[in-house]
Amino acid sequence: MHISEAARRSGLSAKTIRYYESIALIETAARGDNGYRDYSDIQLDTLCFLQRARATGFSLDECRQRLGLYRDTGRHSAHVKAMVLEKVARVDAQLRELRVMRGTLVAATAIEVCSEGSTPIAADLMTRARAPGN
Numbered sequence: 001m002h003i004s005e006a007a008r009r010s011g012l013s014a015k016t017i018r019y020y021e022s023i024a025l026i027e028t029a030a031r032g033d034n035g036y037r038d039y040s041d042i043q044l045d046t047l048c049f050l051q052r053a054r055a056t057g058f059s060l061d062e063c064r065q066r067l068g069l070y071r072d073t074g075r076h077s078a079h080v081k082a083m084v085l086e087k088v089a090r091v092d093a094q095l096r097e098l099r100v101m102r103g104t105l106v107a108a109t110a111i112e113v114c115s116e117g118s119t120p121i122a123a124d125l126m127t128r129a130r131a132p133g134n
Helices: 003-010 014-022 041-055 060-071 077-110 120-130
Strands: none
Touching (some): 003 041, 041 060
């Protein structure tokens, strides 16, 4: 299948697919007589895998590691599980940070009195930025 079809079916852009080829994240597609890239079903599976992995927050290096584990028939599922659990822990930490950020923003909108002529939100955010531990 041509790159436009591979892009449509994988949910990636053609530009992204070409980039993944350029950094050797995926195998370079064979070229037909017309010079167009020709992707196999196996390559499409890899592209779909990459799209899902990137959508769930895995970096390109992490994707490369996961692909290596996927391709290694002698792999232990514990390696894959450990990698995913590590990612879950990082996402949990990000969620905690986002909740704190959200709380700060919501609290800032509730302030009715401002200091030194600044808006209440700006004053509150400046106060919080100067607070110990920030």
